[in-house]
Amino acid sequence: MRRISLTVNGVKHDAMVEPRQLLVYFLREQLALTGTNVGCDTSTCGACTILVNGKSAKSCTLLAVQADGAEVTTIEGLASNGEMHPLQKAFHESHGLQCGYCTPGMIMASVDLIANNDAMSDEDIRMGLEGNLCRCTGYQNIVKSVQQAAGEMRSPAST
Amino acid sequence: MTPTKERTIAPPVRGGVGTSARRQDSVPKVKGEFAYSSDLWAEGMLWGATVRSPHPRAAIRSLDITDALTVSGVHAVLTHEDVPGRKLFGMEIVDQPVLAWDEIRYEGEPVALVAADHPENARRAADRLRVDYEELPPLVDPERAVEPDAPQLHASGNLIRHARIRCGDPAVTADVVIEGTYETAMQDQAFLGPESGLAVPAEDGGIDLYVATQWLHVDLEQLAASLGLPQDKVRITLAGVGGAFGAREDLSMQIHCCMLALYTGRPVKMMYSREESFFGHVHRHPARMHYEHGATREGELVYVKARIVLDGGAYASSSTAVCANATAFACGPYEVPNVQVDALAVYTNNPPCGAMRGFGAVQACFAYESQMDKLADALGMDPVELRMKNAMSTGSAMPTGQIVEGPAPVAELLRRVKEMSLPPAGHDAPLDLRSLPGGVSNTTHGEGIRRGVGYAIGFKNIAFSEGSDDFATARVRLFAAGGEPQVEVHSAAAEVGQGVGVVQIQVARTELGVERVTLLPADTTVGSAGSSSASRQTWMTGGAVKSACEAVRARLLERAAGELGGSPSDFSMEGGKIVSQTNGIEVSIADLLGRDSIEETREYRHRKTYPMDPETGQGDAHVAFAFAAHRAIVDVDTELGLVRVVELATAQDVGKAINPLSVEGQIEGGSAQGLGLALMEEIQVSNGRIRNPSFTDYLIPTVLDMPPMKIDVLELGDPEAPYGVKGVGEAPTISSTPAVIAALRDATGRALERAPVRPEDVVGLTEREVR
Numbered sequence: 001m002r003r004i005s006l007t008v009n010g011v012k013h014d015a016m017v018e019p020r021q022l023l024v025y026f027l028r029e030q031l032a033l034t035g036t037n038v039g040c041d042t043s044t045c046g047a048c049t050i051l052v053n054g055k056s057a058k059s060c061t062l063l064a065v066q067a068d069g070a071e072v073t074t075i076e077g078l079a080s081n082g083e084m085h086p087l088q089k090a091f092h093e094s095h096g097l098q099c100g101y102c103t104p105g106m107i108m109a110s111v112d113l114i115a116n117n118d119a120m121s122d123e124d125i126r127m128g129l130e131g132n133l134c135r136c137t138g139y140q141n142i143v144k145s146v147q148q149a150a151g152e153m154r155s156p157a158s159t
Numbered sequence: 160m161t162p163t164k165e166r167t168i169a170p171p172v173r174g175g176v177g178t179s180a181r182r183q184d185s186v187p188k189v190k191g192e193f194a195y196s197s198d199l200w201a202e203g204m205l206w207g208a209t210v211r212s213p214h215p216r217a218a219i220r221s222l223d224i225t226d227a228l229t230v231s232g233v234h235a236v237l238t239h240e241d242v243p244g245r246k247l248f249g250m251e252i253v254d255q256p257v258l259a260w261d262e263i264r265y266e267g268e269p270v271a272l273v274a275a276d277h278p279e280n281a282r283r284a285a286d287r288l289r290v291d292y293e294e295l296p297p298l299v300d301p302e303r304a305v306e307p308d309a310p311q312l313h314a315s316g317n318l319i320r321h322a323r324i325r326c327g328d329p330a331v332t333a334d335v336v337i338e339g340t341y342e343t344a345m346q347d348q349a350f351l352g353p354e355s356g357l358a359v360p361a362e363d364g365g366i367d368l369y370v371a372t373q374w375l376h377v378d379l380e381q382l383a384a385s386l387g388l389p390q391d392k393v394r395i396t397l398a399g400v401g402g403a404f405g406a407r408e409d410l411s412m413q414i415h416c417c418m419l420a421l422y423t424g425r426p427v428k429m430m431y432s433r434e435e436s437f438f439g440h441v442h443r444h445p446a447r448m449h450y451e452h453g454a455t456r457e458g459e460l461v462y463v464k465a466r467i468v469l470d471g472g473a474y475a476s477s478s479t480a481v482c483a484n485a486t487a488f489a490c491g492p493y494e495v496p497n498v499q500v501d502a503l504a505v506y507t508n509n510p511p512c513g514a515m516r517g518f519g520a521v522q523a524c525f526a527y528e529s530q531m532d533k534l535a536d537a538l539g540m541d542p543v544e545l546r547m548k549n550a551m552s553t554g555s556a557m558p559t560g561q562i563v564e565g566p567a568p569v570a571e572l573l574r575r576v577k578e579m580s581l582p583p584a585g586h587d588a589p590l591d592l593r594s595l596p597g598g599v600s601n602t603t604h605g606e607g608i609r610r611g612v613g614y615a616i617g618f619k620n621i622a623f624s625e626g627s628d629d630f631a632t633a634r635v636r637l638f639a640a641g642g643e644p645q646v647e648v649h650s651a652a653a654e655v656g657q658g659v660g661v662v663q664i665q666v667a668r669t670e671l672g673v674e675r676v677t678l679l680p681a682d683t684t685v686g687s688a689g690s691s692s693a694s695r696q697t698w699m700t701g702g703a704v705k706s707a708c709e710a711v712r713a714r715l716l717e718r719a720a721g722e723l724g725g726s727p728s729d730f731s732m733e734g735g736k737i738v739s740q741t742n743g744i745e746v747s748i749a750d751l752l753g754r755d756s757i758e759e760t761r762e763y764r765h766r767k768t769y770p771m772d773p774e775t776g777q778g779d780a781h782v783a784f785a786f787a788a789h790r791a792i793v794d795v796d797t798e799l800g801l802v803r804v805v806e807l808a809t810a811q812d813v814g815k816a817i818n819p820l821s822v823e824g825q826i827e828g829g830s831a832q833g834l835g836l837a838l839m840e841e842i843q844v845s846n847g848r849i850r851n852p853s854f855t856d857y858l859i860p861t862v863l864d865m866p867p868m869k870i871d872v873l874e875l876g877d878p879e880a881p882y883g884v885k886g887v888g889e890a891p892t893i894s895s896t897p898a899v900i901a902a903l904r905d906a907t908g909r910a911l912e913r914a915p916v917r918p919e920d921v922v923g924l925t926e927r928e929v930r
Binding site: 028032033034035036037038039040041042044045047074075076078079084087088089091092093095097098099100101102103104107122123125126127129130131132133134135136137138139140141142143 | 179181182184185186188189190191192193194195197198200348349350351352353399400401402403404432433434591593594655656657658820821823824826827828829830831832853854855859861862863865867868
């Protein structure tokens with residue numbers, strides 16, 4: 001067992017983990033943060049996407065020990081002061097989900113995408129989300145949701 | 160065709176029928192708070208694991224659990240001897256062992272179960288189970304399986320069903336005759352949330368199961384039988400479902416998880432990995448289809464002859480019904496006077512196949528639409544014109560003799576997709592590699608690229624067919640809280656992502672004029688809703704909620720008449736109030752109810768259907784039909800075989816869009832799954848073994864594979880259905896596959912008789928092999 005120390009959604013955690021423990025199972029089983037889903041186990045589907053030090057990462061192919069000292073954000077940590085993040089609002093408003101299993105990963109990947117790209121075309125959004133699979137929506141409303149949220153996040157009104 | 164007019168008593172309420180009301184589950188889903196079956200947890204729970212056969216066909220000589228039991232943390236190792244009740248299960252034919260005992264019939268067949276304190280210990284113990292197998296040569300060719308000297312995989316023989324259509328003159332001849340042999344591969348539903356559930360033993364000796372499934376009550380019947388429990392001791396609650404698409408209609412871990420929980424007296428959770436999921440559910444039947452079409456020189460269809468062989472794999476699942484669909488829809492939505500169809504579903508040692516979105520109609524549509532293009536080519540006709548000339552319409556007779564009574568806008572849908580504007584040809588300067596096949600792999604700068612356009616139309620039945628007693632149940636309760644009327648809706652309809660939850664809420668809002676509607680969790684304490692399949696839930700459970708609301712409304716108006724004087728017909732509900740037509744007295748619903756509530760439960764049934772005659776296929780087997788047409792535009796790198804779908808356009812009649820946003824979502828998602836079958840999706844099975852059980856090797860469309868769509872939704876109101884609805888979910892999956900492949904043929908001039916089309920097919924390396 002190894003001791004790790006990390007911040008998850010603003011809360012500091014010290015924990016003992018098996019060196020082989022995957023970060024996603026640490027989050028789901030030890031911290032009970034089940035919003036991050038496991039869809040494929042092979043870092044293909046992106047359902048497990050989280051932010052590690054602000055960068056999107058697939059938590060099914062990271063070890064918990066790799067997150068030692070890191071600042072991790074999961075879908076549960078996205079809302080602030082009870083107010084949903086613009087991406088959460090947009091996926092709700094623009095019907096960016098059906099079964100919703102891919103949604104936390106889609107949203108977390110989009111947080112990074114929007115933060116690191118200026119005005120994006122639909123094609124840019126598609127390129128940025130290629131690593132996240134959705135089986136229900138055919139992606140049309142996911143692209144729409146991200147576009148809507150990006151607009152809101154960049155508008156001068158939202159600070 | 161005019162839409163059915165519904166009497167609305169209440170003034171329009173916000174979020175009712177016909178609005179894009181937001182889903183009741185989307186806020187918890189975007190916040191990560193929605194509890195999928197894989198998120199469940201109970202105090203003191205154990206983890207279950209399944210031991211599966213590594214061989215597609217084998218005899219089990221012996222099973223030794225001794226070593227497995229010694230692994231630390233193990234609480235139980237169970238085999239077929241521990242199945243408390245019926246050792247077989249199955250939805251239509253009870254032929255599948257809960258745990259195999261003498262013979263293995265497919266790779267991955269469950270042999271034993273383990274419960275341990277940790278999933279890793281459970282898997283470690285599973286590895287220690289010693290099974291002595293005598294490997295046998297697997298029977299993997301479905302054509303071979305029906306030869307008289309083939310080894311028999313089941314006591315009933317290898318033929319699951321042979322469905323036929325005999326219509327018109329079998330000896331008729333035609334001016335122009337074309338033939339073709341087509342294949343579709345085994346497709347996986349590839350829902351994103353693998354199979355999982357939690358079983359909790361109850362004090363009464365019964366069991367509570369929380370599981371992601373499509374049909375709670377058919378699970379319950381099979382569970383009770385195999386657990387040896389009366390049905391009232393088995394209670395199932397729907398856990399959050401991460402997609403379904405047919406794959407959750409059959410049982411996967413349900414019996415296993417309950418067995419472990421009952422044996423250990425502890426809650427047990429099971430959760431498949433993605434790899435196990437490929438072995439843990441049924442897939443879309445691969446099909447081999449030989450077709451012969453005869454037509455006049457003017458392009459009128461004279462006859463269709465078809466032989467369709469569906470590989471059912473090791474167990475029957477829903478093969479009989481898939482076979483019936485492939486038969487009934489074998490000729491497509493066209494008027495054909497003379498038809499001979501033979502469709503066979505057979506047992507092999509391949510993975511079991513059953514329900515997937517489109518259910519038998521997908522395979523046939525690829526074949527008949529490929530034939531229509533081939534025929535158009537032979538006649539020198541425009542392929543859309545040929546289709547429109549032969550299009551079925553209301554009043555047409557199907558080859559089964561059934562008259563199509565509802566709207567059948569075949570020609571109209573084709574005309575609409577044909578007339579939609581085309582995306583610009585060529586590429587913008589400066590060159591954007593992302594817009595080319597091969598993308599940023601930089602495989603071409605435009606040289607060798609050809610554009611193709613293809614069309615297809617398909618159709619399929621809505622709801623259960625061939626005489627099954629198809630019904631849905633809903634319970635509706637009206638009460639007052641905080642001075643406001645509120646409604647609770649309770650049904651067992653499985654919300655699998657498609658949006659049947661918000662549909663029920665919308666129906667209740669419209670029928671009772673009350674905006675505050677809560678949907679209770681789907682469970683087996685209310686009657687069956689039937690399956691979330693066959694595009695049936697909006698019609699069936701929507702219909703049940705509507706009936707229950709009508710009954711609640713009638714009782715409320717009776718009560719008003721009783722308290723205020725007059726007869727119930729003197730009163731109406733308007734904006735949360737009861738209004739007397741005669742003297743204008745008003746009373747709020749909340750005041751009228753006080754502390755009482757009004758609750759009604761209703762079952763909704765669609766009209767009776769009849770089996771297809773086993774010799775001739777004749778019979779009114781279906782209640783209604785859904786139609787959709789697609790136009791696909793592709794760019795093909797003809798040298799490397801790489802494909803980029805530029806655009807998909809579709810037109811579909813949905814009868815009535817209860818929730819237009821959900822309808823579009825279903826059309827887009829369904830079209831994507833059809834595109835997947837056209838271009839990439841195939842479970843590769845070699846000598847009975849799955850070679851690609853992972854998302855790295857089984858590809859589904861990414862956001863880059865799926866192009867923007869143009870969608871035209873028609874609402875032609877089916878007079879049979881509540882609000883005139885038709886099912887939406889399956890039709891788009893049916894016609895998108897042949898449209899994409901037609902576009903590839905247009906671009907390459909190649910025959911492309913197999914779906915999915917691979918790069919080697921596009922460049923012509925496999926043309927002989929297919930024939």
